[in-house]
Amino acid sequence: MSSDPVDVLIIGAGASGAAAAWSLADTKMRIVCLEQGEWMNPSEYPSTGRDWESRHSGDFSISPNRRGRITDYPVNDSNSPIHVANFNAVGGSTILYNGHFPRFHPSDFRVKTLDGVGDDWPIDYQTLEPYYDESDRLTGVAGLAGDPAYPPKQEFLPPVPLGLSGAKLASGFNKLGWHWWPSDAAVATVPHDGRDKCINLSACTLGCAQGAKASTDITFWPHAIRAGVELRTRCRVREITVNEDDMATGVVYFDEDGKEQFQAAEVVMVACNGVGTPRVLLNSKSKRFPDGIANRSGLVGKNLMFHPYASIYGTFDEPLDGYRGPGVCIWSQEFYETDLNRGHVRGFTYECNRGRGPVSTAMTGVFRNHIPWGEGHHEAYLDMHNRMSGMVSICEDLPEESNTVTLDENLKDSNGIPAPKVDYTLSENSLNMLKFSVDRATEVLEAAGAKDIMTESPIGAGGWHLMGTARMGTDPDRSVVNEWGRSHDVKNLFIVDGSLFVTSAGVNPTRTIQALALYVADSMKQRLANLFD
């Protein structure tokens, strides 16, 4: 096992790995990225076939345990009410995300100062703002300027259409005098950077065959590869190796044939998400780091945050968008900032989705007893077809050391690497916030004319966002990496994914993950002469 060292070795080719690789490429260093998944072929995405909706529960399931592709690793999340969702491929989970693309708010970086809970970040909104802008340019963000829930942002691509669903739900928010706005979306509404415009396939969460949705395999990666970055697929990292000087020396990984390989590196960058990253770190045990590399604080794998989600849908008397349009529509941040009179601290975003496809509509109706089998089936179905709409609430999760990712003692992946084990409990604050969000959303839907409100809280399958398990901070006893992503313990080891998050905010994390990765990469570039001091 030997190889010439590369300058930078990145583990993971998802949102953060792609952004970091792209940013570092202009240094002309030798950069290699190892990704356990493969390149996806958009011509094979479900929306190209008649069985597109069925594949949600098969090879394009959001659950790695259900999907069970050769490129997946199992997750033991039986001790959690929220189950991990991810995707392993070039582009990572951006292949299956909906493309909701909000930024954090300035207040999200000062949670301790403002509300006395969680911790403050070691950086602020202004620090990240230029990296948000840079990420947005590569991504192609659709939206409408002037959202009063945010500081001013740079110009956008044209917003996604309101459609019939957006207009209907907006009428409910307007009747109550509550905030709403067209959602920022990682969707090219006009041709952008070689990608064609959205044609309203309604299958964003199954991979975008049109290439309009900004998954990083078609945004950052083509640019990074053209600039000289080497991306090796089907390479699954087992551990990061370290020398007697507490410096990372490279990684041991399994190639496509299951053969163990070693890749030496001057710098190792971990970009495997809030579950995959602690898994690799914890599995990198050595004499210098018996509890896993970069874990002298004991915080690797702790403070796991999901976003607890609730789903609130209703049926309407008139046809709405149904199976048409991008999933992203409008959002509301009426209840984003703290008001303790609501019974919880911090807040949430409502993300309105348009509707459902014909199969999904029938599934919902049958399993929730809104559509009977036999007599009356067709009439009940027609009452729901193209008439369902609603929203999810995405609630801020606060960090708690008892919510953890550890290594499972028994479960292993196909290469024999221990699987991650998730132990997670919903806090009382989260439960209160979920209930409040369901109650208020019900009011919105009723104000918009909905009947037969259907709710799910929390969404058990909805562990889309994996954060906090290698948090950043200035105190080595209270954080895993410093304020620019470098391990406190291993000075040539960097982390760039959602593991860094100190708090979770009440919005989807991908835009912030990409901005953070660009910020960490840029911080490295500015310190190249004394990077390891």
Add this chain to the structure above:
Amino acid sequence: MSDELITSDGLNTEDQTTLSALLSALLPGNEQLGVPPGNDAAVFEDIQATIRISALEMISDGLDELRKLALEQLAREFDSLSNPIRVQLFELMRSTNGAFYGTLSSVTVQCYYRNDQVMESLGMEPRPPYPKGHEVPQGDFNLLDPVRARGKIWRDV
């Protein structure tokens, strides 16, 4: 499981008969709405092909249980029962054999609601979403006037 061997080709004849009787009860055809019954040839073939991939044994076992239930509770062959009674027996299995009920229900709606005739009855073109896509109206952004009028709501730090 039925005594008759399950082959790699799919359900045996007895199971097919039971499944057909069940599907015609779950999803009765309706000429006025232009929808076929659940045991329409094209739907039935799609359902059987889907079952064959991953759930053959479970569905066969469940159909056998359904036949026994008809005999035990009503002393009748399942396929001789009226449609409402067939549905009632199937609904009983929701609690006694949830995996069968859930899987067969799921496969049935998946295959039925992607059938050409059913999609056309819903005003849909029988095609996948890509490459043609769909039209969605842009909408009237003047609906935002009251939101704009209210002004900034983000929190200063």
